Amino acid sequence: MDASFFDLRGTHNPHRWYMPLSPAVCVGPPDNLFMFGGVGLASAVSAMERTTGRPVIWATAQYLSYARPPSVVDLDVWVPAAGKYNSQARVTGHVDDREIFTVNAALGARPSELSKQWLQMPDAPRPEDCDPADHWRGSGEGLHSRIEVRVAKGRYGADRVGKAEEDGRSLLWIRPRERFPIDAPMLAIMADFVPSGIGNALGQNAGGNSLDNTLRVRRIVPTEWVLCDIRIHGVHGGFGHGAMYLFAQDGELMATASQSLIVRVRESAKDR
Helix, strand or coil, rough: EEECCCCCCCCCCCEEEEEEEEEHHCCCCCCEEEEEEEHHHHHHHHHHHHCCCCCEEEEEEEECCCCCCEEEEEEEEEEEEECCCCEEEEEEEEEEEEEEEEHHHHHHHHCCCCCCCCCCCCCCCHHHHCEEEECCCCCCCCCCHHHHEEEEEEECCCHHHCCCCCCCCEEEEEEEECCCCCCCCHHHHHHCCHHHHHHHHHCCCCEECCCCCEECCCCCCCCECCCEEEEEEEEEECCCEEEEEEEEECCCCEEEEEEEEEEEECCCCCCC
């Protein structure tokens, strides 16, 4: 198997996987790190694809608790239905007896010559023409130090304050610094950048904790960068909702994503 962004390991049981956590897959202040939600969805997608031998069609994660390094997350794969071309599966991710996330998914592929795309990639400057963006907490050694972000529209870092994006939209070019291939698990990690659009939309140093994350995969093609078109739909009652469209550099729509989250305004780097 090719190297991946996270350390998912198999066992003697093809339905049981485990993932040791290190700061490299975690976010948060240095004294309160926790696993990035997208890593939970990505690891579950990888476990299901490897268990069933089929590519993911869609997967949705519900985040229930936090997993902190150096704990080990166990992933149990269940396949309650498997047909000729597709399987229905779910994963429970837990640390000891504490459930961290649950992921439901469909996997498979059907023989078909139909391939059409109606949603088009928005006009955006090339990634090499965009300024690099640093996460508002700085680089450090966590997950954000391993992801390169370039802003094609909107604001990503601390300069968001007082500069709300009226349409609630941002365009981010994203790639892993370690040049891992762009596959469904990598797209699941990128999809969890939807909360970064909250601060851009509000014009505040704000983001949030994901309640869920749904990834729908259309067609994955080779690409170095992914254009993440983030659209925040609305915020009310302390919660926010948004979506993302993930395009390859050649304009191919690879996947869509959507999330709901707890909105948090962060007054300092110590705020979670």
